[in-house]
Amino acid sequence: MLLGSNNQNTDLKSFPHPFRSGNYGEGSEPKTLIELQMMDYDSIRDQSMEMSVVDGVWQSDELISQDIKQSLISYVIILENVPENEQDWHPGTNKQILDLVHPSLFCFVNQITRVINDKNHFINVDNALEHIDYTRSNVYQWIPTEFNISQDGKVKIESYINNLHPIQHKNLYQIIENIFQCFIPLFNTVLTDLIYNQNIPNQIIVDPYQRYADESSSDNQDDDDDNNHHRRTIIQPDVEEFQIPLSTNSNINLCGRKLQIIVKLANIILTPSNPKYPGDDHYGVNSVYGLQDEQPLNQSLVDPTIRILSTAHIPPQQSHWYIDLMRSTSPFNRLPSLVINKIMSYIDFPMTMNQAKQHRDKLMDERKYFISQNNHLLFERPFSLCEH
Template sequence: MMRFMDQITDKPGWDSKVFDDTITAKWKSEALAAAEVTNEEGAATQTTDITERMIDYCFHELRYKAKVFANTGIVVAYDGDVVKSDVVVPDELCMALKSAAAPLENVAPALRDWHPGSDDLVLDLVHPSLFPVVYGKTRILAHPSVNLENCVEQCGDGEILPVPSKFSQYSIKFQWLPCQVEFGSGDNSVKITSYINNLHPKSNQPLYEAVENILAKAIPLWSRTLWPANSHIIRVPFDGPVYREDDEGDDKGDGDGKDENDDEDENDEDENDDEDNNDDEYEQRLRDWRKRHFVQPEPEDFVDGMTKLSIGTAEEGVSTPLQIRSPSGGPNICNLRDTFAERGLQVIVKLANIHLTPEKPQYGGGTWHVEGQLNEHICATALYYYDCANITESRLAFRQQSDAEKAVFMGYEQEDHGWLSTVFGCEQGEASVQYVGDVLAKEGRLITFPNTFQHRVLPFKLEDPTKSGHRKILALFLVDPHIQIISSAHVPCQRRDWWAEELDNKHALPDRLPLEIKQEVMGYVNDFPIALEEAKKLRLELMDERKFHDVIQDGEFNSTTFSLCEH
């Protein structure tokens, strides 16, 4: 149902078309036709993926979504919440970001920072893995006094940050470095008050402004993304499998399938048959019968502005009606701007491009992962796709862990597991990981999602294989606002190249010295500030550490299985 609604909300003018019965009837017919399969007799039959009642429910919900969209410009693509918008960032901001990022792209080929292991497909413009916090090396100030003006001047100040004690999933080596963000008073603006790691605040002022403006647009989407952390929408109530009565010519005892009483009668009549073979044959027929007769659970009636939510404080298994956001966007259970007006936010910034060429025409996709490690406390991500050219459809996929324990308490018969795949998308004895769906990543789209989902970029390639193409993103990682971590307000600039440039601007070395002599003098600087060559070696260490933790995290993610009790 969510995938169907996501597809509809990708259509141009969907927010008005969902109120046109002629158009929705056509979309409904197309969806039902797509869900049809051909049976053994060659006749079309409906699958259980989506039903007519589900589609009707979806159109009621889509009309509600259209009212919310009219006031907010945002759409919830998947519960959890994955939120998307093609309108909150106006074209002029998109153009400003393209223009401001261009100087980082238009550098000599030798200076381009291709992401390690990407086969020169992923170009890092600003990446938090370069010059991060390095425990045992980074210098930190006791008070957050680093700002955009003095971040280079204070280079070398502060005490060396000690190496923390080992704790599972917490890095004892590195931490991505967020910038501090303050809210504007009386408007919806924000201000970045400490430097974005690896983005010089003086030579990249237009880019700072562009990032601030897009960040301001992302905050309402983050508020919506983080709202359902303690509740979830139930569209289709399900307490256990239900099966239809026999159709004419499909008797359970005709060899196609039967129930347990029929099995007992047959055993009484033919006690000399091999019991093991009979049991196996019967179980297979019973599974086949259940598959044909399973009653697809259906949604209840949609009530505009109301839905049934499972509330953590409510009695177990009881659905409690609760008003969700009105079409105006309220009531706001989570409003980052109001809740953290005084404290502000901490945000990690990344700018990266994927470049395809006729020689390298395909991007193979990313791996399933969540963002960061526990000491970075990333709670949500915002991705803004600001430039896409000559590539096929690019999509961002999501999956989640489902609550396998609750399934055990549902009513079902012995060895009755077939409904798990239909209802939960999982199998008995296998990981309780559900593929949620994927969202189109197109130019001008802003997507936010919580860091409870695993996500991955799906493969894409050049649309015209004779020409180059690209996809460019601005990624913003929100640190849990309840937790303050080490930020660039505490850590003066660590880059030797920035420090050397500042010394030169202040004429710390005599101007009459040749450039070669100045560079030789700088070469005598040991350990700190950190040279680019050393930073790249440290980045490889950081990446190796994160790959190791990703494997552990993915193992934990897949370790919980559906294991229905046998009565």
């Protein structure tokens, strides 16, 4: 199932030793470790995916078929087609980003969100709305969904997606399953790359205590100290033989596992009256290609080695879901809407939309300050998990 593996690339002789040739100007033979590494990545490049210009990031424009793309685009229209007062514009985006499915809304809230007490009890897609009472109260967290990956790579969503109704939008669940199935090879490659690139084998190690030649100091050392410092002879470090960065025997394969996935879906809307979108750098293409709407679907993989609270053990918190359920369930379906709304007003669980938005704002502020304080310690440039 793993695409882009380097199982066929085990002959180190195919990679010339750096600086072997004296023809530095001809460019016919790689001379640096970076060039050799690029040769290796080129050898494992697949027609469907390739490594991007950013270390550890792989990309593809070919994994998802046009039929699947079109099915997603067509269904997104249903999510967008809601009354104006129900549209959820992402905070701080000047009504340019319409959130369709976002994990910051109705997120897990410490001491407020109820969690199923019995860890063996599993909330699946079909019975997600039956657990309003079978709960107990348990810090902000996005709530992932349980995805089951079969041995042959087939994907099945086993719990509801936060903020995506499991019954009303059941067809979209299947579309998301099909899309995630296409991305499994990319996740496999990224995880494999992540593990084996932690110890980079092709570095030129310089001993800081033996970096310069041991030269005898002059009699006028005190007078010529600065000159001697700048004229020291640098010892050229040895260049080791090139090693293939990726393992050929221990590739990560997510097939046959249960994964936790965070799903996000939004619509970026640009209009002649509101045409400038201050998004990431790649949106500069708009200045070339003109205005365009986008519907980015983001599927974030939770560390497969760590299990966190998911929708399998957290019942839906959307109060309007339960109002709709009561209106369609006897004997509540015989009550006027005014009475149903009054009943719900006495229940402190689930959250109302206003409460969920207040918690979303606090979560976003918490993440914003954490990122601004810690980002520079980990990344060369600002890094964000936000797809828009």
